[in-house]
Amino acid sequence: MGKPRLFGADYSVYVRNARLVLMEKGVDHELVPVDVFSKEGVPAWYLDHQPFGRIPAFEDGDFRLFETAAISRYIDEAFPGPALQPSDARQRARMNQIICILDAYAYRTLVWDIYVERVSKEREGKATDEAKVAAALLKAATCLATLSHLKSNGAWLCSERLTLADLQPRSSPIS
Numbered sequence: 001m002g003k004p005r006l007f008g009a010d011y012s013v014y015v016r017n018a019r020l021v022l023m024e025k026g027v028d029h030e031l032v033p034v035d036v037f038s039k040e041g042v043p044a045w046y047l048d049h050q051p052f053g054r055i056p057a058f059e060d061g062d063f064r065l066f067e068t069a070a071i072s073r074y075i076d077e078a079f080p081g082p083a084l085q086p087s088d089a090r091q092r093a094r095m096n097q098i099i100c101i102l103d104a105y106a107y108r109t110l111v112w113d114i115y116v117e118r119v120s121k122e123r124e125g126k127a128t129d130e131a132k133v134a135a136a137l138l139k140a141a142t143c144l145a146t147l148s149h150l151k152s153n154g155a156w157l158c159s160e161r162l163t164l165a166d167l168q169p170r171s172s173p174i175s
């Protein structure tokens with residue numbers, strides 16, 4: 001069986017999330033480039049891997065998976081290496097809650113409504129939607145205050161050890 005394959009591009013925070021999980025577990029893998037924002041659009045063959053045209057998708061032998069949360073948990077459970085999910089039920093629930101908050105509220109607000117409007121569009125000479133940014137800044141404040149409130153007293157977000165919550169979307173690329 002060949003190496004597990006992750007499909008996506010390094011500009012994607014979700015792809016970065018899955019790559020960080022693979023790296024923490026020490027899983028030798030291949031990154032198969034897929035640019036969903038290319039001028040030609042999502043490659044037709046890729047829709048067999050991810051019918052919604054989003055990145056990443058993952059393949060381990062004949063097992064295919066998409067949705068970053070499912071990919072991350074599968075990698076943690078199927079491969080050797082440090083456990084990235086707490087065994088304590090409350091800590092695990094907190095970890096899952098933080099992952100859901102980042103996915104449901106923080107991603108669109110921080111990436112699309114603030115970063116893309118304020119940085120990407122300005123760089124491309126396009127007009128920023130100031131009303132969208134203003135609304136997003138309020139929501140971003142709620143996201144950050146909520147995460148600060150939920151964070152454990154330990155060195156990491158939910159326990160004394162690094163978990164999947166700490167490997168969620170970040171802003172800097174992996175080099």
Ligand SMILES: N[C@@H](CCC(=O)N[C@@H](CS)C(=O)NCC(=O)O)C(=O)O
Nearest residue numbers: 012013014036054055056067068069
């Ligand atoms: N729910 C998906 C979200 C993935 C996602 O939105 N990825 C972005 C890149 S960071 C994407 O593919 N965007 C393409 C688009 O919005 O058309 C997951 O967890 O994998």
